[in-house]
Amino acid sequence: MAQTQPQPQTPTPIRFGILGCADIARKVSRAISLSPNAIIYAIGSRSFEKAAKFAASNNFPDSAKIYGSYDAVLDDPNVDAVYVPLPTSLHIKWAVAAAEKKKHILLEKPVALNVGEFDKVVEACELNGLQLMDSTMWMHNPRTAKMKEFLSDTEKFGHLRSIHATFTFAADQDFLENDIRVKPDLDALGALGDAGWYCVRFILWANDFNLPKSVTALPGTIFNKAGVIISCGAALHWEDGKVATFHCSFLANLTMTVTASGTKGSLHLNDFVIPFEEKQGSFTTATDSGFTELVTGWAPLPSQHTVMTDLPQEARMVTEFSRLVKGVKNGDGAVEKMWPTISRKTQLVLDAVKTSVEKGGEAVSLS
Amino acid sequence: MAQTQPQPQTPTPIRFGILGCADIARKVSRAISLSPNAIIYAIGSRSFEKAAKFAASNNFPDSAKIYGSYDAVLDDPNVDAVYVPLPTSLHIKWAVAAAEKKKHILLEKPVALNVGEFDKVVEACELNGLQLMDSTMWMHNPRTAKMKEFLSDTEKFGHLRSIHATFTFAADQDFLENDIRVKPDLDALGALGDAGWYCVRFILWANDFNLPKSVTALPGTIFNKAGVIISCGAALHWEDGKVATFHCSFLANLTMTVTASGTKGSLHLNDFVIPFEEKQGSFTTATDSGFTELVTGWAPLPSQHTVMTDLPQEARMVTEFSRLVKGVKNGDGAVEKMWPTISRKTQLVLDAVKTSVEKGGEAVSLS
The missing domain is CATH 3.40.50.720 (NAD(P)-binding Rossmann-like Domain)
Structure with missing residues (x-):
């Protein structure tokens, strides 16, 4: 040694x-x-x-x-x-x-x-x-802080009402047979633990890490032969009426989408886990969106924001x-205890999704 | 007379x-x-x-x-x-x-x-x-035909695996009190019949109007005092493992998002019901999306498509x-019997969502 x-x-x-x-x-x-x-x-x-x-x-x-x-x-x-x-x-x-x-x-x-x-x-x-x-x-991309600024703005976004996150990627045959993420003795949470982690984290992050009241796995969970989840989704529901859904999978083309709707504004991005480009990240916001006079178009239009970063998010x-x-x-x-605290909350929701999957989609209470 | x-x-x-x-x-x-x-x-x-x-x-x-x-x-x-x-x-x-x-x-x-x-x-x-x-x-926007072309392309999109649609708008107090869409004796289906109709139609359209095997209302349905749905969502599930979710609401800023993920490609748009602009409509596609060498960005990047229209979609x-x-x-x-046929299928799914809401989120079979 x-x-x-x-x-x-x-x-x-x-x-x-x-x-x-x-x-x-x-x-x-x-x-x-x-x-x-x-x-x-x-x-x-x-x-x-x-x-x-x-x-x-x-x-x-x-x-x-x-x-x-x-x-x-x-x-x-x-x-x-x-x-x-x-x-x-x-x-x-x-x-x-x-x-x-x-x-x-x-x-x-x-x-x-x-x-x-x-x-x-x-x-x-x-x-x-x-x-x-x-x-x-x-979490460490400067874009994230900018998005948080928007989501926290009661004039521009209001209060979160619903959020949906999708993270899928098309694993190849080698991955589906040999990657640790499809092995019950290695990464037993499969797609839920991998892609689903990011969806749950984003949803919790957008909710200021308030845990949902209940978590319900959606119909259609797909397992591999060893019983590991390779595709699933869940619905989350908060005491105050907020709702969230997510879908994660190894079986569909790379997709990393979030849509969050608040009482006054909305937020979109299609690359929430890994930005399209390393040195910059974009997102789209809209506030008080409405229509032109005869409902033939939007006014105002959503606007795109680009945030530069000197260092990549992982650095x-x-x-x-x-x-x-x-x-x-x-x-x-x-x-800084915030970091393990939010890790734990994310894990808690993953656990609840897994339990709900095992119980055939029964709602699992977290409160 | x-x-x-x-x-x-x-x-x-x-x-x-x-x-x-x-x-x-x-x-x-x-x-x-x-x-x-x-x-x-x-x-x-x-x-x-x-x-x-x-x-x-x-x-x-x-x-x-x-x-x-x-x-x-x-x-x-x-x-x-x-x-x-x-x-x-x-x-x-x-x-x-x-x-x-x-x-x-x-x-x-x-x-x-x-x-x-x-x-x-x-x-x-x-x-x-x-x-x-x-x-x-x-349905009549030329963009719709272009999107269908993409979704039908087995090389560029592959087979649909999951789709999510959100349609919300922030109704004002007058709407929430007086609009026909909140009145049980007028538009008893509320947000489900209004905004939800479009979500369900898009999901069915993307699925070539094959009906799901089951429909499950998500937790968090919100009713007004008269018992009309003003916010809800549902999960749809097909025999072959395809899944869909949607969320519709009168309580959040105007949002009209669709994300569809196929085995080889994906599709996004944020204005699926009413395009941002009357004379043109855009959507984003991606095929065989992957990452740069160290997973620090996407390669290839998604691409945006804009379709012009001489006449607005309603014309x-x-x-x-x-x-x-x-x-x-x-x-x-x-x-052309296709039109009433797809109306009926859309209505059938709305009915199933309503039944599932009434049954506290029990799955409703459509097969």
Whole structure:
């Protein structure tokens, strides 16, 4: 086990250890490199060779440590934080292990197989005074803040009444047979845990993270042969009459649409998870929409807004996470509990959808 | 009762009689005037003065007959066809009466309070060899044909997997208290019969009018004090796994969104009922959508399509209806049964949603 004590390039950046060589770790590795306050410090895989190859093909700094196990990463005292892109079923084991080794945690979604497991991760992080954040990148796009501004504007948007989110992509045969997201022992939540996570997160985000009163799975859930959900949807319903629906699937062309209607305004976007372009994101708003005199057209017309971003959303996520970690580490900041709180709420709704699916579409109460 | 036998301007155009002075009749009157094969021939209201005022303020031709009753319009032998924008509860009485007087019928939506009533209208039209068409204007926009081309393209769109439609508008206090669409004795289907009609029609249209296997009302239906639906939604589910959801409401800012996802492509538009602009309509398509190398953007990007129209969609509707009527009248064409058939299917789904609402969200089978 490596026990070297290398000097980081600068004492300032947060030193990331990466657990495993998942495909998504390529994107997040780049994000760490792009972040001004973070560096890739180490990667561990069950295979040293695999880790070395991953580091080489993803422009890791020469200084990056290569380890032949996840444990070795956690045992490296210079690793400040870990990024955990492991299959969901392994989150509880490795996130808790990381917390016990005092590593802050950036955790891939879905955060756990169920909220009970996630609570153990949260508990371990709290016990050790660690920042926990899930890797929902779009939350960190500056477009998101701009959309929130609009949704919070009681004059321009009013109060949310309904929201619909769709996230589908057309998985190829190899994915449908071999991807961890279709395996009951790896990512047992399937399309719900993957694409559905984003839909639920957006819906909750638009609702200021107020949980719905009830969650009802819609008819038409599709399972693969192993019993994993590959297509499903649900309806959410709030005490005050707000409603939401979402649909997530591995079986239809890439679609990432949100429509939110408020008493005074509405919001649309067709790329809510991953913006069409890296350096900018758009959305459409409308306020007090009505018709021309004989109802032959709209007046006013909706308007499009484009928000530029210097850093891609995933790099902004790493930067924000690292900023929080640095505060905790230096003692001049505190753990931001909002992040695990919203992870938990998202997981809670996913769990309710799954329960409703299992009960044939019975409404599951969350209040 | 007027028994004059005026000469129409030309023997060719179909001579319309309009039953009542509903607000929507203003738009359709203009559409009749714009149509090359139709003329406004007569209008009848329970009040002669109201009819006269309506004619004067809506640029009716000087030749237009003004009648103080609906019966008088039906009794005028020169009236070829009637446009029926009366409250839904009156459709059965006046559409059947019109059919018995051999008038072809352009009928506002929802076509009836329930499919049983509509069947009586259909029967009366069939007995008398008459064309019946509902007034779903967007069906006649050339954009609709272009979208159908895309949805039917197995290479570009593949097979439909899911579709969501939202149609909401923010009714003002006067509407919510006085409009016929909130009155149980007039338009008892409320928002479902009005905004919901369009959502259901689009969903069925995209499904080549194959009826769903089941219809399930979503939690969160809102009724007014009189028990009329002013906000609701439903999930539809087909035997082959296709799913659809819709939301319709009088309580949120004008929103007219459709998202359809197929195995290979997707379709979006935000103005499906009434295009933003009268002379053109746009929609967005995507085919084989995927991501850039590190999943930091889309490749290829969706593309926007704009379809111009010489005549507004409602005038194209009148023109098509009149073309069919003329064929029947001249004996060189036949009644197009597709139109009442799709009206009936739309009504059947509305009925199922209403039943499901009444049964607290129980699935209603349509197979």
